[in-house]
Amino acid sequence: MIHVMLVDDHELIRIALAKVLGDSVGISVIAEAVDGEDALAKARALKPDVVLIDVDMPGMGGVEATRRLAALPHQPKVVAVSVHDQPPYPQRMMEAGAVGYLPKGGAAEEVVDAVRVVARGGAYIAPTIAGQLVMASIRQRADNPFEGLSAREMQVALMLVQGRALQEIADALSIGYKTVCTHRYRIFQKLGIDSDVKLIHLAYRYGVVDIHSP
Incomplete structure (x- = not known):
């Protein structure tokens, strides 16, 4: 089972992602967080395998949160899911330790594929x-x-x-x-x-x- 945590300050985005992933065999959403600080606390306690995170959030942004999440002892795989698909956002997230980057509004199947790929140790970046x-x-x-x-x-x-x-x-x-x-x-x-x-x-x-x- 792949344990996933969702990090986004918009509830509707979290609900949509939770629905897509919850309907997929072998994937379980074990936590949701509204910002970077919340994500770090829950990641330390629950140790998710994969973290789907927004880039632009209040407080600690996605880049710094990704840097800290990737440095945790259990090393969760971080995938950015963002409306920002132009430079410099993808570069900054990958440099911070993300192993995937998806645009919001993409196909639901791509989110599931990305989670499976990074959980196996690979990287998944949307073609565009x-x-x-x-x-x-x-x-x-x-x-x-x-x-x-x-x-x-x-x-x-x-x-x-x-x-x-x-x-x-x-x-x-x-x-x-x-x-x-x-x-x-x-x-x-x-x-x-x-x-x-x-x-x-x-x-x-x-x-x-x-x-x-x-």
Whole structure:
């Protein structure tokens, strides 16, 4: 059983998340908190496996709360769920110790998937946000060929590197299968490669993905 704590100052958000997760097999919501201070106290007492936390809250904000939660002895996995899906919020939360980032208003299934993935020790970042994080990091290297990709092409490239099928990518990004194929073709053109294997090698070479990542 995966034990989850919800941290959000809006009751309706907590109710909605509790309903989605409570209806999922193998997941139990064991606590709810309204701010960072409340979350830390309950996390110390109840030791949740996963914490879903808002970024913008009164008092101790999500970034500082995440930093402190991630440093607890039992090391709960922290996933941000926020209306802020643009820089610098995702970067700050990941630097603070979050292992996931989801936009509010996303699919209910994605929340469940994220909880399961991080509970197993992985990381889960919504595709739209993942592309922004990678683009922000690689812009620091002028020689990086990935800098020439658009934000959408970067999203597709990341998912190809993860080994996801073209139809799966289309479904995740809510675009057509042929559109994904077009993006893949343009990615290969811009990077000067002709296969997914070469894309993976190039991604590791330029640090787009971490070779030690789960």
